[in-house]
Amino acid sequence: MTELIRYTAAETASAIAKGEVSAVEVAQAHLDRIDAVDKKVNAFLHVDTEGALKAARAVDEKRAKGEELGPLAGVPLALKDVFTTEGIPTTCGSKILEGWIPPYDATLTSRLKDAGVVILGKTNMDEFAMGSSTENSAYGPTGNPWDLSRIPGGSGGGSAAALAAFEAPLAIGTDTGGSIRQPGAVTGTVGVKPTYGSVSRYGLVAFSSSLDQGGPCARTVLDAALLHEAIAGHDPLDSTSIDAPVPAVVEAAKLRDVRGMRIGVVKEFAGEGYQTGVMQRFNESVELLRELGAEVVEVSCPSFTLALPAYYLIAPSECSSNLARFDAMRYGLRVGDDGSRSAEEVTALTREAGFGDEVKRRIILGTYALSSGYYDAYYGSAQKVRTLISRDFDAAFAGVDVLVSPTTPTTAFPIGERADDPMAMYLADLCTIPSNLAGNAAMSLPVGLAPEDNLPVGLQIIAPAMADDRLYRVGGAVEAALNDKWGHTLLEEAPAL
């Protein structure tokens, strides 16, 4: 029965549909696994045992009645603690929301429930999704299942670690500057940032609204595609939701054929700061794509060198505005209300007590960038950079179908190494940020271990907006070729917990 935790989501759903195993047995196997390993990993902030078993029972009852089950019915999932869940705590990794029980479900949460997905619980994250290591969680860091003394990436480190630790076959992340893809890369899992606007943000606690995008995390490309189809699509409750059909990502994931595709290698994502083993695995992946029949060319996107500075002005600016809602009045923590203090004083004391260092830094940085006298030089220039980056992408995609790069410059670094050096931490998102600024689609896919430290390396694939299917076509082909070569999946090389 322990083998149930090693099934892919597609295999799990198929076994349940055929009656080979019940959804309750699958849910229980994962709850047992969480019980056994999560004290070490700390991927979950909240485990909803009762809710998971109830959802699983509902799937089994539906099947018993002969009703048709969806493609992910009965499959367990780990949900990043930034999506609201009715009746289940939602903290965003912050003390300011400790104990908050939302009165409504995010659209994404409702869609998962409607699909018969079994939500196991809520996963750890950098506070309000600000960070690249999950060390900024108020509830302690998450360990990387490949080496528990190292970071699992961030902000969605809990979701990625839950996959790599076989605590769940599917997870949900959000990607504002790389928070799905970078954790995917450093844990040897698949993470996809869909086109901005394709997954509803209703009920996603906002960090940087013009960049935030929910998306699928999984151990295989096909599983990510199945989850992508379950969560994407127009939502009238999100005014930035795209009203167009979702690209056929599941079909693309099954193609396993890149012959004739044109692939561009981004020239700017190499050189100083890039770990040797990361570049080695990346270059091998490019060679593999060539062997599989793709045409590979080098592409220059000169504005990408300004993406990181632009991001660290735009995201904090939007965050300084979005996080103003945490004012100690309507929900969440309230500190210092002893009858002698004004509302304004209580707000300031509550925010001081409830927010961690990185959130405070970003609120101050954003307030600075938006203040008169600095607005044009900082925020205004960052918005121009955003235009230049989109133009670089447009020019590149005129000649190629997808772009590729390493997902991150290095493998997982030790917990604590960059914790009090914000600029060093920010560099982890160097290659992932341009896609957020432009709003297009990108995937990270495991392509091996760096020889020097035996830690996972991710290949980033970037496609134009609303061409998410290309990610899955390329990702599916590379994954299949690598699994053939290795004779197993990369995660089978992860140490036992």
Place this chain on the structure above:
Amino acid sequence: MPGITREEVAHLARLSRLELKPEELDHFAEQLDVIIGAVARVSEVAGQDVPPTSHPLPLTNVMRADEVRPSLTPDQALSGAPAAEEQRFRVPQILGED
């Protein structure tokens, strides 16, 4: 491009409703000075005639029909309130004594 001083950080913290401790002011001023020094590179493009992008989607004024639809009950809306009274959020004093 100028850096940031401790006094400026204190002012910004007040604007942001963050009651920072003195040691936090010291530490953040130092770190923010480094961060601002690094991100200031964007001003390379300040003089270029490039339109700004505020959002990846060219959407404006997405409206919905003006009709009654289900919403939270007062009890649900107040369920997370630090203090509530008579179906309202109870808040500390917001105006001065006189």
